[in-house]
Each structure stands twice: as C-alpha cells, then as structure tokens.
Amino acid sequence: MMQPNLDISEMFADRQFQRNALHTRYLNEQLVRVLKTIGYDVGFQRAQGQYLFDRDGDRYLDLLSGFGVFALGRNHPTVKNALKSVLDSDLPNLVQLDLSTLAGILAERLIAHVPYLDKVFFANSGTECVEAAIKFARGATGRTGIVYCDHGYHGLSYGSLSLTGDKNFRDGFGPLLPDCFSIPFNDLPALEKALASRQVAAFIVEPIQGKGVNIPDDGFLADAAALCKRYGTLFVADEIQTGMGRTGRFLAVEHWNVEPDMVLLSKSLSGGHVPVGAVLTRKAIFDKIFDRMDRAVVHGSTFSKNDLAMAAGIATLEALKQEKVIENAAARGAELLATLSAMVPRYELLKNVRGKGLMIGVEFGPPKSLALKASWTMLEAASKGLFCQLITIPLFKDHKILSQVSGHASHTIKLLPSLTITQEDCNWITSSFDTVIESSHRVPGAIWSLGKTLVDNAARKSA
Structure with missing residues (x-):
C-alpha cells in the first residue's frame, strides 16, 4: 500500500502567513495581540544554533532560548x-x-x-x-x-x-x-x-x-x-x-x-x-x-x-x-558579567548586573535626575516594570536581539542565551545594550516616545 507523502516543511511554507489568523481563531488570541503590540511578529522562518532568521532573512541573536530550553542552540x-x-x-x-x-x-x-x-x-x-x-x-x-x-x-x-x-x-x-x-x-x-x-x-x-x-x-x-x-x-x-x-x-x-x-x-x-x-x-x-x-x-x-x-x-x-559547552558557558558568562557590570557606574537607570554562567540579570531602577525621574514615574504609574520593555523592544527592532523581562512587573531583563554563543555574540550583546541604555538616558528621546505610546495604548484598552 502506497504511503502518503506528508511534507511538513512544505505545509509550513504554504501557510506561514496565516499563523496570526490560525492562532487568533484556534489558539491564544491574546498572545497574538501582545506580539503585534510590541512589534515581535516578524515571522521567524528558520533557526540554527543561537540564531533565528525572520521572513526577510534577517538574523537575530536569541537570548531567550525558549526560556532556557536550547542550551545547545536550535537544531543541533x-x-x-x-x-x-x-x-x-x-x-x-x-x-x-x-x-x-x-x-x-x-x-x-x-x-x-x-x-x-x-x-x-x-x-x-x-x-x-x-x-x-x-x-x-x-x-x-x-x-x-x-x-x-x-x-x-x-x-x-x-x-x-x-x-x-x-x-x-x-x-x-x-x-x-x-x-x-x-x-x-x-x-x-x-x-x-x-x-x-x-x-x-x-x-x-x-x-x-x-x-x-x-x-x-x-x-x-x-x-x-x-x-x-x-x-x-x-x-x-x-x-x-x-x-x-x-x-x-x-x-x-x-x-x-x-x-x-x-x-x-x-x-x-x-x-x-x-x-x-x-x-x-x-x-x-x-x-x-x-x-x-x-x-x-x-x-x-x-x-x-x-x-x-x-x-x-x-x-x-x-x-x-x-564540545565543552559548559566550559564555554562559564567563560562567556564571565565576560558578559564583567562588560555589562562595567556599564553600571555610567548609567543612572542601570542598577545591577548579576548571575552565574549564562544566566544573567540586568536590573534597572529609578533615576535621580529630575527629567528621567518624571518619565520613570509616569511609566511605573501606568504599569510596573514597563521601563524594561523600552529596552527590549529597541534591542529587538534595531539590534536584532531577542530578550525579555525576567517576570511579571519585573525591572530585570534576563539573559538566557544558548551555551554555545561566541565572543562575537558577546560583543553584539554588550554593544547593543550599551547603545540602547545610552539612548534611554535622553529625554525627550525615541525610547520615551515609545513609552508614551505604550502607556496611551494601555489607557485606551482599559477605557
């Protein structure tokens, strides 16, 4: 008896542009809305190791790793x-x-x-x-x-x-x-x-x-x-x-x-x-x-x-x-902790960097300068922890780094990259964080305009 030839990769390619509609109809509609709101609906097409590639072929560095699943990266x-x-x-x-x-x-x-x-x-x-x-x-x-x-x-x-x-x-x-x-x-x-x-x-x-x-x-x-x-x-x-x-x-x-x-x-x-x-x-x-x-x-x-x-x-x-993956995690993690920690004295919004190996938390907190303090207070009044989204969104859109906060209402961004990341990846991470954090200290600025947009959107949905 001839067996049917079910080509899943062909099915994926044929229906990838329907993913939002399928999830809205049959799965979690709220997750679709979240991804659209924060601009993460780029339609990832393939993955290799620590990298994701979207529908336009752009490469992203994944610092979520499926909430820590991909220690070896994807498709090892x-x-x-x-x-x-x-x-x-x-x-x-x-x-x-x-x-x-x-x-x-x-x-x-x-x-x-x-x-x-x-x-x-x-x-x-x-x-x-x-x-x-x-x-x-x-x-x-x-x-x-x-x-x-x-x-x-x-x-x-x-x-x-x-x-x-x-x-x-x-x-x-x-x-x-x-x-x-x-x-x-x-x-x-x-x-x-x-x-x-x-x-x-x-x-x-x-x-x-x-x-x-x-x-x-x-x-x-x-x-x-x-x-x-x-x-x-x-x-x-x-x-x-x-x-x-x-x-x-x-x-x-x-x-x-x-x-x-x-x-x-x-x-x-x-x-x-x-x-x-x-x-x-x-x-x-x-x-x-x-x-x-x-x-x-x-x-x-x-x-x-x-x-x-x-x-x-x-x-x-x-x-x-x-592949000495654990040893790599220890070495790369120590480098990231050192370079990210060195930013703390330079930026008043950056409070602490902590972790072990490649489980790292980058914590933000209230500033002292008046202009920044007013903007921080506005965000906190709208939604506790919202400031971290002002870091993760430009990291994603402008620097092709996928990251997220470490929990509900948290002021900490958690880094959980694949344990296979390279020295080049570490440089990508630190330079991107440096650029985005520096931008967050400019008031007015693009990041705070994004914050106002998020606050306005939240206000409209709750009205």
Missing part, C-alpha cells in the same frame, strides 16, 4: 541525528510491560554527573518533575508540608503552582494545595522556624531564582541543606532552568558545594526537540515510593521514557561533553 546536529536514528530503527517504543534500554542508559549517564544520588524517575516536563517531587517527599517522609521561597517559580500545574509565588499566575485558580508555605529567599531563620514543626516533607528551591535572577547568599543553600537534615526534611533543588550547564557547572548547586536529596532537571535536557524531565533522587526515597511489586507503577506517566525523549537526553549530554 548531534541531537537531530540521534532522533533520526531512533525513527529509522523501528524500536519497540513504550511497550509499558517491558524495560526501556535507552531510559537505562540516560539514567546511568545522569547519575554519573550527580554521583551522590542513585535513582532517576523520568517525566515529560519540568512541572511534572515538581509534581513527582511533592509526591515522593510526602510519600517518603509521611509528612505533608512543603516549603518554598517567595518569588520562586516551579511550574503551572496545580502542585507546582502551589509553590509558585507570583499572584499573576495564581489568581483565579484557587484553592491550591494545602500545607504549602513560603519563606523569603535567603532567610535562614524563617526556614528554621518553618522546619521546626517537623511536619515539613520538603524544602523545594531554585538555586538561582529564575524570576529576577536572584542569587543566594554564599551560605544560604549549604545552611538550608543542613537545617533540612537536622529536622528530617528533604532538600530538593529545582534545577529545571539552572541545570545542565546553564550556570557554568553541570548543576548550579555545585557553586556552593551542596548535595540535595533530589535534583529536578528538564528544559535543556530535551535538546530542544522532545520534552523530557528527570527527578534524580536518593535510593532511600525512591524505595519508599516503589516499595512492593504491587506498587511498581504507583507513579508514572504514559509518555515518559519514550525512545525519542531518551535519545534526545543522551545526545544532549554527549554534546555538552564533547
């Missing part, structure tokens, strides 16, 4: 070839009543990077890993409490949303999980007070908070782990964004010599093609969950351990190693 040949080999091999995928060879290999290689842990549970996404961690912690300890940090982000399904502090995500979806309590980031006394009840199953924390790129105090994570051990609470590192080399180490906790009871990975483990997540845990925890043969499948997910996802993870780890 090692990952593509691994996926092709799976598809060409007719493997017995997802038999369920069988054992996945590729899952065993990927688990072995992950544990080699985190040798103080013993077992791996695979999921389909970061938020599924957080859900699994909540269940594992409660099941292993017999406790119900979960402690997390203010401004943390752990996902948007119900369990993970219960540990996400931003009201913009939480409002309208309650009630969320009970017995979930927040503490301020970097506040050890607050953590000890919460743990002292001996009812807390786990403390789940991002080593570096994604929303704001908040860096822990030098002793916070190690002391938090010690407190958890003292009170019988599991220490869970959410490395979904920070892991896999993002901060210049395989795990961000390595910067502070911390060994968590569980580590959560996802995003860049996928190689950018097939969603995958992994919970790395101690054997004692794992064995409390899967403790009898009749509980062998007490927690799982239909598509976890699928061959394409496992192959993507194996290929990603191999590319990280062979």
